[in-house]
Amino acid sequence: EVQLVESGGGLVQPGGSLRLSCAASGFTVSSNYMSWVRQAPGKGLEWVSLLYSDGRTYYTDSVKGRFTISRHNSKNTLYLQMNSLRAEDTAVYYCARVDTTGSYFDSWGQGTLVTVSS
Amino acid sequence: EIVMTQSPATLSVSPGERATLSCRASQSVSSNLAWYQQKPGQAPRLLIYGASTRATGIPARFSGSGSGTEFTLTISRLQSEDFAVYYCQQYNNWYTFGQGTKLEIK
Numbered sequence: 001e002v003q004l005v006e007s008g009g010g011l012v013q014p015g016g017s018l019r020l021s022c023a024a025s026g027f028t029v030s031s032n033y034m035s036w037v038r039q040a041p042g043k044g045l046e047w048v049s050l051l052y053s054d055g056r057t058y059y060t061d062s063v064k065g066r067f068t069i070s071r072h073n074s075k076n077t078l079y080l081q082m083n084s085l086r087a088e089d090t091a092v093y094y095c096a097r098v099d100t101t102g103s104y105f106d107s108w109g110q111g112t113l114v115t116v117s118s
Numbered sequence: 119e120i121v122m123t124q125s126p127a128t129l130s131v132s133p134g135e136r137a138t139l140s141c142r143a144s145q146s147v148s149s150n151l152a153w154y155q156q157k158p159g160q161a162p163r164l165l166i167y168g169a170s171t172r173a174t175g176i177p178a179r180f181s182g183s184g185s186g187t188e189f190t191l192t193i194s195r196l197q198s199e200d201f202a203v204y205y206c207q208q209y210n211n212w213y214t215f216g217q218g219t220k221l222e223i224k
Contacts, residue, residue, distance in 0.1 A: 035213075045154075045162065045205055047213035058212075094161055103209040104152035106173065108161035 002026040002107045004095045009112030016085050016116070022078040022095030022109055030073045033098035035105060036080045038091035038114075046091075049080065050098065063089075085116045120144055120208050124216035130224040133196050139219045141189040141206035150210035153182055153191045156218075157202045165204075166191065193221075 008020040020036070036048040049069040050058040057069050068081040078095055092113050096105035121144040131137045141151070149169040154162035164173040166182035169189060179194045193200055201223050206216040 044217045045207070045215040047215070060212075099167070103150065104164060104167045104207065105154075105162070106164050106167075108163070110161055 002097065004097065004107060004109035006093065006095050006109045006112040009093065009114045011115045011117065012085055013118050014086060014116055017081070017083045018085065018114060020080040020082065020093055020095075020112055020114070022080075024076050024078065024095075024097075027097065029071050029076050029078055032100070033102050034069075034071065034078045035096045035098050036069060036078075037094045037096050037105065037108075038089075039094070039111070040088075040091045043091075048093070050102075051078065052102070082114070085114075087116050090114060090116045120147060120211050120214050122206055122208055122214050122216035124204075124206055124219045126219060127217070128220045128222060130222050131196055132224045133198060135196055137193040137196055137200075137221055139191040139193075139204055139221070141184075141191070141216050143187045143189075143208055146186045147208040147210035149185045150208055151182075151184070151189050152207045152209065153180075154205045154207065155200075155202050156205065162205065196221075198223075 003025045005023045012018050035050045038048050051069045066084045070079045092111040094111045095109040097107040099106045123142045125140045151169045153166040156162045170182045181192045183190050203218045203220050205218050
């Protein structure tokens with residue numbers, strides 16, 4: 001059974017940093033496309049970042065230069081390093097597996113809440 | 119960026135009846151469209167991809183149609199567990215989601 005479990009969220013001041021983790025089971029992270037998707041409180045879904053199996057990374061414009069997606073193969077874990085955080089980054093962050101064609105999100109974690117506030 | 123617009127924002131339907139949700143793309147996305155269901159406090163769940171293919175384990179009462187810029191999600195014979203928020207998502211050019219349609223009990 002595919003399972004994704006996020007952790008690492010919390011309250012951080014503007015300008016601060018946070019690293020989110022997503023522990024996967026039931027499949028191999030390094031063999032799949034993986035993404036982070038966020039949802040601001042009471043709002044819709046927004047794609048944040050994508051990590052290809054070959055290591056290529058992509059980001060939505062609003063987080064370029066501030067966020068870094070990565071993985072640890074032996075831990076089968078996906079990460080999102082978030083620096084220079086802003087109030088508008090406040091959201092629930094979901095880890096999601098992307099289907100083999102890089103198209104839709106076929107499995108999701110339960111999410112972890114990041115709150116950026118002073 | 120491709121903008122996805124869903125309508126209506128809220129849909130009130132009685133259990134046992136049919137619900138029809140719409141999604142429009144600002145430019146053609148071919149059939150590169152997915153639908154998700156999200157219940158309060160839960161992660162989204164994939165329902166439909168390729169505009170009309172049900173994901174694994176999704177009941178047959180969920181069906182998707184459309185191509186290009188106009189898409190529809192139909193839920194026939196609504197059950198209590200179907201009342202939730204539904205999002206469409208295009209993957210023709212990166213990924214963008216609609217703002218969601220809340221399906222509530224009438």
